[in-house]
Amino acid sequence: MTAPNFGEQGGRLTYGTYLRIAELLEQQVPESDPAAHDELLFITIHQVYELWFKLLLSELTDARDRMLAGESYLPRVRLERCRSIERVLVGQVDVIDTMTPQDFLAFRNKLAPASGFQSNQFREIEFLSGLKDPSYLRRFRGLSEAEQARLRRRLDEPSLWDAFLAVLVKAGFAVETAEQRFEAYAVIARDRERYGQLWDLAEALVDHDQAWSLWRARHVLMAERQIGTKPGTGGSAGGAYLRSRVETRFYPELWELRSRL
Ligand code: HEM
Numbered sequence: 449m450t451a452p453n454f455g456e457q458g459g460r461l462t463y464g465t466y467l468r469i470a471e472l473l474e475q476q477v478p479e480s481d482p483a484a485h486d487e488l489l490f491i492t493i494h495q496v497y498e499l500w501f502k503l504l505l506s507e508l509t510d511a512r513d514r515m516l517a518g519e520s521y522l523p524r525v526r527l528e529r530c531r532s533i534e535r536v537l538v539g540q541v542d543v544i545d546t547m548t549p550q551d552f553l554a555f556r557n558k559l560a561p562a563s564g565f566q567s568n569q570f571r572e573i574e575f576l577s578g579l580k581d582p583s584y585l586r587r588f589r590g591l592s593e594a595e596q597a598r599l600r601r602r603l604d605e606p607s608l609w610d611a612f613l614a615v616l617v618k619a620g621f622a623v624e625t626a627e628q629r630f631e632a633y634a635v636i637a638r639d640r641e642r643y644g645q646l647w648d649l650a651e652a653l654v655d656h657d658q659a660w661s662l663w664r665a666r667h668v669l670m671a672e673r674q675i676g677t678k679p680g681t682g683g684s685a686g687g688a689y690l691r692s693r694v695e696t697r698f699y700p701e702l703w704e705l706r707s708r709l
């Protein structure tokens with residue numbers, strides 16, 4: 449039986465050169481020496497999160513841009529992809545739960561003051577989603593010029609919420625006051641035959657909001673499983689700080705709407 453002769457046509461592009469696998473696999477550089485066994489897991493899972501954050505930013509930005517242009521179909525498609533990605537973000541926490549606190553302590557002392565608190569893309573996603581808190585720009589230490597510029601741009605540009613309101617205006621709804629917005633939500637919620645696409649878009653935003661809150665909650669358990677009530681390497685109160693962020697919402701009016709139906 450001769451080996452199949454597919455896969456090398458022309459020898460131009462390969463899996464490794466197209467995906468820059470060699471460069472990618474050189475990026476996991478442990479601080480611990482001798483290397484603590486679990487530090488590769490710790491570095492790998494964070495880099496995987498940041499790659500997913502990069503894709504989320506691309507999809508959420510396209511959803512925002514299309515809604516600003518008056519679209520509501522493809523924005524929902526993009527948000528549904530984000531929901532699938534965010535399910536993975538919550539699920540993959542299970543991998544770091546295979547690390548014991550003793551094994552984390554073998555290299556934790558090398559990490560301070562680094563912390564996920566400094567994840568630029570995580571904060572960009574929160575700003576783009578509508579949770580704009582300029583104090584993070586002042587509180588971030590060690591941000592590069594490029595990272596500061598990205599955060600400032602996300603603060604200044606329209607959010608997903610601004611874009612969603614633009615879609616409502618295009619559909620003929622007034623959105624200047626909270627009273628007008630809740631009237632619009634009520635009309636949309638009660639006539640899905642006519643406004644089903646707007647209802648589905650609002651629900652896709654709620655899915656994104658819910659997934660982000662689920663991740664925040666899962667991260668509290670992950671953190672407390674590793675460090676108990678110790679303060680964080682980023683200088684926070686640790687689990688107590690993280691717990692204070694779980695109730696945060698991107699779209700409070702879409703949650704409040706449930707109380708008024
Ligand atoms: C051993 C596992 C982990 C522990 C013990 C942990 C602990 C903490 C703590 C205590 C904070 C608060 C800031 C500080 O004082 O450091 C924090 C923030 C954060 N961590 Fe982690 N974390 C872990 C894993 C992860 C992973 C895998 C990610 C994925 C990207 C992550 C992303 C973040 C983010 C984005 C924040 C900022 C949250 C916010 O400000 O709302 N962490 N973490």
Ligand SMILES: N[C@@H](CC(=O)c1ccccc1NC=O)C(=O)O
Pocket residue numbers: 494556559562563564565675679680681682
């Ligand atoms: N803040 C964590 C340390 C930690 O998990 C971490 C350290 C460096 C880079 C990212 C991290 N992830 C989340 O904070 C802790 O206090 O143990």
